[in-house]
């Protein structure tokens with residue numbers, strides 16, 4: 128799982144137990160310093176007076192963080208009342224947003240994570256490799272491997288044939304070491320980059336399951352990291368589009384045969400609660416007004432004066448955001464879809480791990 132997916136999962140478990148709007152979520156690309164000020168004024172005016180103190184204190188912490196770390200490509204989630212503060216630095220620009228709600232607003236973070244999954248990047252030649260782990264919130268160099276390989280045939284007793292044999296042997300050993308440093312088959316995707324033929328040779332050294340993890344081979348100089356990030360992210364985006372297309376085809380097939388799929392708010396909410404969801408599909412940009420009781424986690428569409436189960440106040444929510452949070456808590460990935468199809472299916476749909484009879488709690 129990428130570090131971004133871990134952040135989302137952690138955030139999806141955080142909420143105000145009394146459904147009060149006590150959590151501030153800020154997304155900033157750093158290009159508009161005034162938007163925070165403008166939103167801050169508007170929110171302060173719109174909040175009930177007993178919650179303004181928490182909002183002011185929370186915003187002081189947020190401002191302190193921005194003063195120290197800058198406001199470029201960052202997502203902050205904070206609540207003074209709950210002594211909660213989390214910062215996620217982003218590699219892509221988010222939409223500028225300042226939101227106050229009863230839980231952290233994770234949808235933009237999930238949308239960024241959906242652009243491309245985390246991957247391992249290997250920049251290599253025949254005797255040297257730099258291995259990077261890339262996720263939505265950071266790029267970390269994990270390891271550097273190298274091995275002495277004879278590159279020149281020195282004059283002396285050694286025959287050309289013997290020299291070539293030894294050289295091939297030492298490259299082979301280097302590839303073996305490098306193979307041992309890669310993530311396990313089926314976990315993270317891999318991009319092999321570097322000058323010349325080494326990356327192709329190395330690909331043939333991998334077992335078939337590991338070869339399947341390799342999504343791209345990119346020509347790059349050993350010191351060309353900066354450009355390589357962009358090429359790699361582009362390759363991962365293309366790979367992500369392919370995977371998304373295949374998942375959508377599978378969803379359509381399951382719906383046609385009334386198989387392992389659910390669609391529409393009510394059915395998908397139930398499946399998500401039961402932990403049945405394998406992949407969640409959400410129509411990008413669509414919002415649907417609903418309510419949530421944070422106390423019993425009951426969710427409904429439309430409006431409700433109070434929770435029908437416990438009678439406590441409910442909070443007004445975007446139903447799709449809440450379904451996404453339920454899904455994230457069970458580790459199900461969220462896929463944002465532009466295709467009209469998911470819109471026609473009730474704006475949300477899911478591939479299921481298994482099916483049950485409809486015994487779950489109904490959604491109001």
Ligand SMILES: [Zn+2]
Nearest residue numbers: 420423434437
């Ligand atoms: Zn309730």
